[in-house]
Amino acid sequence: MPMADVERGPDAGKHQPPSLDEFSKRLDAVRGDPEATKPPRASVGPALGRAMRVASELLAALLVGTLLGWGLDRLTHLEPLFLLLGMLFGFASGVLNLYRAMRAENKAPPASG
Amino acid sequence: MSGLIGMLKAAGPMEQFEIVPIVPFGIGGVDLSFTNSSLWMMIAAGAIFLFFFAATRGRALIPGRIQSAAEVLHEFMANLVRDTIGHDGMKFFPYVFTLFVFILVMNFFGLIPSIPGVAHEYHTFTPTSHLIVTLALAMLTIGIVIVYGFAKNGLKFFKLFAPSGLPLWLMPLLVPIEVISFLSRPISLAVRLFANMFAGHIILKLFAGFVVSLIGAGGVFAALGIAPFAGAVAVTMLEFLVAALQAYVFAILTCIYLADAAHAADH
Numbered sequence: 001m002p003m004a005d006v007e008r009g010p011d012a013g014k015h016q017p018p019s020l021d022e023f024s025k026r027l028d029a030v031r032g033d034p035e036a037t038k039p040p041r042a043s044v045g046p047a048l049g050r051a052m053r054v055a056s057e058l059l060a061a062l063l064v065g066t067l068l069g070w071g072l073d074r075l076t077h078l079e080p081l082f083l084l085l086g087m088l089f090g091f092a093s094g095v096l097n098l099y100r101a102m103r104a105e106n107k108a109p110p111a112s113g
Numbered sequence: 114m115s116g117l118i119g120m121l122k123a124a125g126p127m128e129q130f131e132i133v134p135i136v137p138f139g140i141g142g143v144d145l146s147f148t149n150s151s152l153w154m155m156i157a158a159g160a161i162f163l164f165f166f167a168a169t170r171g172r173a174l175i176p177g178r179i180q181s182a183a184e185v186l187h188e189f190m191a192n193l194v195r196d197t198i199g200h201d202g203m204k205f206f207p208y209v210f211t212l213f214v215f216i217l218v219m220n221f222f223g224l225i226p227s228i229p230g231v232a233h234e235y236h237t238f239t240p241t242s243h244l245i246v247t248l249a250l251a252m253l254t255i256g257i258v259i260v261y262g263f264a265k266n267g268l269k270f271f272k273l274f275a276p277s278g279l280p281l282w283l284m285p286l287l288v289p290i291e292v293i294s295f296l297s298r299p300i301s302l303a304v305r306l307f308a309n310m311f312a313g314h315i316i317l318k319l320f321a322g323f324v325v326s327l328i329g330a331g332g333v334f335a336a337l338g339i340a341p342f343a344g345a346v347a348v349t350m351l352e353f354l355v356a357a358l359q360a361y362v363f364a365i366l367t368c369i370y371l372a373d374a375a376h377a378a379d380h
Contacts, residue, residue, distance in 0.1 A: 048351075049358045052305055060301035065293045086293075093294035097301070104369065 050105070057097040065090015126318035130242055130311070133234040150246070153238045157218040186214070190364065197368035198375060205371050208257065212250065213364035216241060220310060220356030224349065241359075242310040244303060251302040254367045262374035269378040302366055309359045313352045320345035 069086020073079045134146035168183030176184055190210045194202055223239025240246045262270040274291040275284060323341035327334045 048355070049362060052309060053362065056301040056305040056308070057297070060304060061293055061297040064297040064300060068293065068296070089289045089293055090297075093290040093297065096290055096294050097297065 053101055054098060057101055058094040061094035061097050062087065062090040065093060125322050126315045129236065129238070129314060129318060131233070132243075135234045149234045149236065149238045150240045150243065152234075153222060154219065154240050154246075157215060157222055157240075160222070161214050161218055193365060194368055197365065198372045202368070202371060202375060205257075205368075209364050209367055209371075212254070212367060213360055216250070216306065216363055217357060217360035220360055221353070223310065223314065224352055224356065239310050239314060241306055242314055244307045247306040248299065248303040250306075250363070251299040254302065254370065255299040258370045258374045261371065262377055265375060266378040270374070273373060273377040298366075298370060302363065306359050306363055309355050313348070313355055317345060317348050317352060320348055 065086040065088075066083065067086070069082040069084070069090075072082035072086070076082065133149045134144075135149060135152060136147035138146050164179070165183055168179045171177060171180055173180060187210070190213055191203070191206060194206045194209050198205060219239065219241050223237060223242065225237050227236040262273070266272070273295065274288050279287060320341045324338045324345065327338035327341065
């Protein structure tokens with residue numbers, strides 16, 4: 001149905017003054033078909049993006065946790081207590097980040113490969 | 114470490130990331146020179162301005178080619194912001210849109226080959242291949258999230274770290290995890306964009322370097338040069354994809370973090 005509309009489109013515009021109502025109807029018809037508006041999916045790109053996301057989420061949290069622990073150690077002179085705690089908590093929040101990232105991606109299927 | 118950097122520099126792939134001052138300038142020992150990085154940021158901003166100036170000049174009901182391109186871009190980002198933050202999040206649209214287009218154009222312009230023979234400071238440069246640039250953008254995003262979060266929710270913004278209904282004994286365990294998770298956002302945002310651009314450009318340069326050395330070796334080796342050449346072509350195509358994808362990821366994560374700040378009190 002939308003295909004026919006698209007093919008008729010340019011000709012219809014030439015013969016008659018384009019009515020706005022009719023134009024927006026045609027526009028809606030084309031837009032209403034999700035398959036027509038969806039860009040073709042590449043397989044390598046999104047997968048690569050996801051891999052990078054996984055790596056950076058996990059590493060960034062571990063880094064922040066470790067650095068916080070190291071800083072607290074320097075402040076309190078309780079070496080290596082906070083460093084170890086920071087690494088543990090950092091890893092835990094990395095996993096939490098990952099869980100959130102993956103859950104967000106599953107909610108929005110077009111973003112994933 | 115410095116030995117490794119020295120080796121890479123001799124082989125060439127690190128030379129493209131070198132910051133070269135064009136107009137040396139500084140105040141009280143702080144280096145504020147206008148560098149090749151600044152130049153390419155300005156080129157990107159100028160190109161964006163020219164593009165949207167040309168695209169919005171006509172403002173035709175039935176858009177021409179350039180106006181269509183601008184409208185598609187606008188609508189794409191508007192939908193993204195509306196879907197992730199909601200209707201009241203549209204006040205962040207100008208920021209997210211600017212961020213996306215700026216990163217996208219910087220990434221793309223970095224893929225333009227340098228004009229052979231020009232001075233080093235005018236070689237093509239990718240500002241996003243430097244961690245400090247991406248970190249500044251990420252810090253700006255997180256700064257807006259924090260300011261907006263407190264402005265909208267007041268002290269209830271802290272509920273982001275301690276969801277209501279959480280048993281008290283779990284607090285000491287969960288609050289540090291949530292705080293670290295929040296603090297890691299700008300880092301992961303910045304490192305992801307930087308690492309992608311940095312790694313991509315190194316691989317590209319290495320492949321291209323192999324072609325030159327193999328042709329230089331002559332004979333059978335010159336014929337073998339076709340393999341890294343094909344690799345360089347493939348990596349170039351991949352890099353175009355990565356450039357667009359990383360700009361998109363940066364924008365969508367900015368939206369997600371802003372949505373968190375907007376709805377912190379509802380948790």
